[in-house]
Amino acid sequence: MKISQSLLPILPIVSALNVGDYGHPIEDLDKDLPFSQPVTFAHLEWQRCLAADHSNPLDIAILGFPYDTSTSYRPGARFGPRGIRAGSSREKKGRSYNPVWGIDPFEEGLSIIDCGDVPITPFDAAHAFKQMEQGYRQVLYHPTSDTNSGWEHPRIISLGGDHSIVLPILRSLKSVYGPISVIHLDSHLDTWDPYEGYTGIASEQSAITHGTFFWHASREGCINKGASVHGGLRTKLFGVRDYEIDDNVGFHRIEAREIDEIGVAGIVKRTLDVVGDNPVYLSIDIDVLDPSIAPATGTPESGGWTTRELKRYISGLEGLNLVGADVVEVSPPYDSTAETTSVAAADLIIDILAAMVKKTAPTFSKSEESGKDEL
DSSP states (O other): OOOOGGGGGGHHHHHHHTSOSTTOOTTOOOOOOTTOOOSOGGGOOBOOTTSTTOOOOOSEEEEEEOOOTTOSSOOOGGGHHHHHHHHTTTOOTTSOOBTTTTBOGGGSSOOEEEEEEOOOOSSOHHHHHHHHHHHHHHHHTSOOOSSSSOOSSOEEEEEESSGGGHHHHHHHHHHHHSSBEEEEEOSSOOOOOTTTTOOOOOSTGGGOOTTTHHHHHHHTTOBOTTSEEEEEEOOOOSOTHHHHHHHHHTEEEEEGGGHHHHHHHHHHHHHHHHHTTSOEEEEEEGGGBOTTTOOOSSSOOSSOBOHHHHHHHHHTTTTOOEEEEEEEOOOGGGSOTTOHHHHHHHHHHHHHHHHHHHOOSOOOOHHHHHSSOOO
16 A cells, blocks of 8 residues: 555654653663754764664764753753753864874774763653663663774763763673773762761662762772772862761872862872773763853852863873763853853863873773673
């Protein structure tokens, strides 16, 4: 039977009506939400990497996490991926040569793709965390391209979203690399025990916030304890007990003020001494920057680093075994009219891309030891 050409446009609508209501399968991630799928990062090709039939190889993926249900103060970070992508509008292949790094990361033969956003429910945090972990894993287990990178798994740069998105990310990375050394740049510890002084905890899920996720990650064996480091700290505490908890979670601490005492080079050296040659995950909360530079964030703290200091710090990480990274807590509703926060976040990601591209050597994968992946 032939279908009238006039009926073809309504067929997708009819198919959509056959989809169930609340009980849709979590595997169905090939869809958009009102606050997802903005312009691509740095004009990169956009692909639906989360579609079930997507099998194109990729080496580095840009992946958005529009989620802010677990924030404790100012919301709006669900719009962070959109803002960061907009802030990257001046970056593109052919005009992103970085004289500090000596490369244009888009011109080095690697497949760098904007994979869009994981569609995350803003109504159910427990379900959202399942969606985030599945979305990250789907990209993490994509085949890489036939290049000289030697990478078995793609590198993913995640756009937040509040900082709690890192818990499902670390859970995913653990399945490949085991416990990860984390470089955490932030004004806050994010290792608070939710059951000691933290307010607003009403359930097991609500105990996972953007200030407690590292505590959970450590208890789940996701963090390489003693080989992870905070940088840029300057938050107020409940008390000295917070540092004891942080020690147990497994971090070394570098305060923001120490940049005035030992300089960027000294902070880089301390960082490298801690993480060594382990697989490293770099997590940047935009509030590590001073709010005079990056006001668009949920929990701003005065006395932060400058963009120049932070970019110089990242350049000092060249050669690290960087297996993933993020820039989170960008909340565009609080940005200046010049969009300085989004522009700064995008520029940091260009530097992270350069760091990843310059380190194109084989890395240890737990699957090499076990002979199989856990997914």
